[in-house]
Amino acid sequence: PTPARALAPISFAGWSEAGSVVPLYLPIADPETEMVAPFRLKLTFLRAGAELSEAEATALVEGRLVSGRLGRLMALLDAETVAIRRHTRAIAAARSIETADAASLDRHGGDLGVPRQTARLTLAADGTVSTVSEREPDADYRRRLAMYRAFAFPRPSQYTTRFSADGPLAQMGFAGTLELREDVNPFSLAVALISVGLTGAEADARADNFRNFLRRWVLLDLNNAPPAARPMSAADREASGNLRKRLRDFVEIAAIDAAMAPDLALGLDRAVALFRAVGVGQKLKLVRALDPGAGSRYSLGLGLGIEPLTAATLDTLFTTAGGPAPAGASPEVLATFSALKRPTNLKDDPLGSWVWRACGFRTVHLAEADELFLSHLATGALTLAGDTSIVLPATGQDAAGNFLASFVPEAGSDTSKIIAAAAASFASPAV
Numbered sequence: 375p376t377p378a379r380a381l382a383p384i385s386f387a388g389w390s391e392a393g394s395v396v397p398l399y400l401p402i403a404d405p406e407t408e409m410v411a412p413f414r415l416k417l418t419f420l421r422a423g424a425e426l427s428e429a430e431a432t433a434l435v436e437g438r439l440v441s442g443r444l445g446r447l448m449a450l451l452d453a454e455t456v457a458i459r460r461h462t463r464a465i466a467a468a469r470s471i472e473t474a475d476a477a478s479l480d481r482h483g484g485d486l487g488v489p490r491q492t493a494r495l496t497l498a499a500d501g502t503v504s505t506v507s508e509r510e511p512d513a514d515y516r517r518r519l520a521m522y523r524a525f526a527f528p529r530p531s532q533y534t535t536r537f538s539a540d541g542p543l544a545q546m547g548f549a550g551t552l553e554l555r556e557d558v559n560p561f562s563l564a565v566a567l568i569s570v571g572l573t574g575a576e577a578d579a580r581a582d583n584f585r586n587f588l589r590r591w592v593l594l595d596l597n598n599a600p601p602a603a604r605p606m607s608a609a610d611r612e613a614s615g616n617l618r619k620r621l622r623d624f625v626e627i628a629a630i631d632a633a634m635a636p637d638l639a640l641g642l643d644r645a646v647a648l649f650r651a652v653g654v655g656q657k658l659k660l661v662r663a664l665d666p667g668a669g670s671r672y673s674l675g676l677g678l679g680i681e682p683l684t685a686a687t688l689d690t691l692f693t694t695a696g697g698p699a700p701a702g703a704s705p706e707v708l709a710t711f712s713a714l715k716r717p718t719n720l721k722d723d724p725l726g727s728w729v730w731r732a733c734g735f736r737t738v739h740l741a742e743a744d745e746l747f748l749s750h751l752a753t754g755a756l757t758l759a760g761d762t763s764i765v766l767p768a769t770g771q772d773a774a775g776n777f778l779a780s781f782v783p784e785a786g787s788d789t790s791k792i793i794a795a796a797a798a799s800f801a802s803p804a805v
Contacts, residue, residue, distance in 0.1 A: 381415075388475070389463040395452040398437075441563040455574035470517050475512045483515065486522045488514050497604070530554065561794075562756040562781070566670040570764045570773065585666060585674070592621040593664065593675045594639045596621055596632040617643055624650070626659045634675045639752040641734040642678070644710050648733065649687075650701040651707045656687045661745050670758040672740070679741060683726045691729055692720050739785040755781040755790045 384396050397772050401410045412717055419431040426434070440449055470479035483489055491510040524532065536542055537552040567584065571577035590601050600606060606614070617639060624646040642658065649656070662679030665672040672679070683691075694700070695714040700707065713732035717723045727738040730748060737749040747753075760777030766771060782788035789797075 377382075387460060389467060390456065392460060392462070394456040394460070395438075395449070396456065397453050400446070404651050419468045440787075471516060471523060474516075477658045478513060479519070481510055481761045486519060486526050488519060488522050520734050544682075546788055556742065557640075560752040562754040563751050564670050564753055564758045564779065565674060565676060565751075565761070566758040567673055568762055568764065568775065570766060572761055572766050574765055577765060581763065582667070585664070587662075588675060592635075593633040594618070594636045595640070596625070596627055596660070596663075596716045620646060624657055626657055629660045629663045629679070630667070631664045632660065634678060637734065638663075638678050640749070641730075641748070641750060644706065644733040645730070647704070647707050648710045648729075649691075650693040651703045651711075652690065654687050654690055658685055669755065671749070673746055673762075676751055677737070677747055677753065679745040679747055681744060682728070682740070688720055688724075688726050688729075691726070692716055741782075741785070745785075746799060754793060755783070757782050791795070 381399055384398060386394060386396065399415060401413055403410050417431075419426040419435060421430075422477035428736075440446070442453055464478075467473035467475075468481075471479070471482050474482055477715060480490055492503040493509065494508050494510075495503060496506050528536075533554045537546070537554065543552070550702075568580055569577040569584070571580055589595065591604055594600070594617075595615065599618070600611065600614055621639065621642055623690060625642065645658070646653075659681035660678065661681060662672055664675040668679075671677045691714075695711070695716045699711050703711065710732050714730070715728050717728055725740055725746060726737055732736045734750060735748045737747065737753045739747040739753075741747040756779060757778050758777060761775035764773050764775045781792045783790045
């Protein structure tokens with residue numbers, strides 16, 4: 375525009391995803407006509423400080439003209455969404471030495487007790503050694519940290535190598551057998567749906583509408599095909615139909631509503647394939663899936679209630695898991711079979727948790743005597759109870775709800791395993 379002025383520089387920072395949109399220029403409109411005079415922009419593109427040619431810039435950047443108030447709003451929302459997504463990607467990358475950089479890489483060094491070097495050695499022609507102040511580049515620092523991490527925080531596979539019959543300990547004369555047992559103890563996660571309305575009926579209706587939305591667009595129903603309006607490729611729709619058929623052939627559906635999260639259906643499919651491959655005759659019985667009236671465990675389709683496995687089924691699985699993989703099994707079944715980690719004795723795990731976990735279920739909890747709760751989330755014994763329908767009060771007052779998170783004991787037990795383990799740990803004398 376006239377007079378010409380410089381635009382503020384914009385930048386696609388690290389971890390920006392392809393297709394990111396950043397607003398560049400907002401021309402000033404005439405207040406009466408709301409029209410914009412013709413204008414011309416001259417742009418220079420830099421990458422890592424080097425200017426790009428026109429061909430290079432064209433291959434990387436696309437310009438779009440958006441007009442109107444709605445266009446401005448969309449540009450603003452796009453820019454904020456891009457920033458949020460970029461930050462989440464950067465946070466995820468910072469958790470690993472391989473992808474961390476700058477300050478996040480320094481934090482990994484702090485955990486390992488290996489600071490970044492601030493100087494480097496130089497060798498003069500006359501043989502004199504001196505130092506030059508220079509911050510160690512990320513690539514060099516990352517390589518150094520990777521070496522130290524292998525010693526400070528070894529992976530299970532590295533322990534296995536060191537404890538093996540021909541490992542370092544055996545070479546030093548140790549004739550015993552060592553095994554590292556380290557189980558992950560994840561945070562327990564529970565999800566509850568809270569709906570708000572001017573009346574209780576309105577709040578309940580909103581909750582029902584949201585569950586109907588989940589049924590239409592997210593959940594997998596063993597009794598019904600996905601709605602035609604759900605965006606799915608023909609291949610995905612066919613795969614969904616085949617999965618539902620396989621499950622209906624081996625699962626007795628006693629649940630009123632058989633809708634569930636897709637990951638739960640995949641876990642059941644792995645279990646069914648494994649049972650068929652090893653000759654298990656017991657059919658699974660689905661007692662509960664999506665059930666709004668059954669508390670936080672089932673209110674959003676994030677958990678299943680099935681009939682527990684019989685002693686005969688567990689015995690067959692226990693015996694089979696101790697031998698070779700089933701002959702002629704599919705790669706999927708072989709992957710599940712290899713993930714089986716059977717207990718020392720069957721009585722140590724009467725629920726068969728070791729079987730369900732190999733199929734992808736992170737929670738195996740006996741909710742009732744005839745109902746085993748399974749979830750792909752680390753829910754464990756945690757439940758949320760409280761006012762899931764909140765009525766908005768009169769103007770000037772705050773809406774409030776009372777909620778209780780608790781670890782519920784398994785059926786037939788007086789105390790949750792988590793609470794009992796914590797109490798036992800607290801009561802045991804320090805070593």
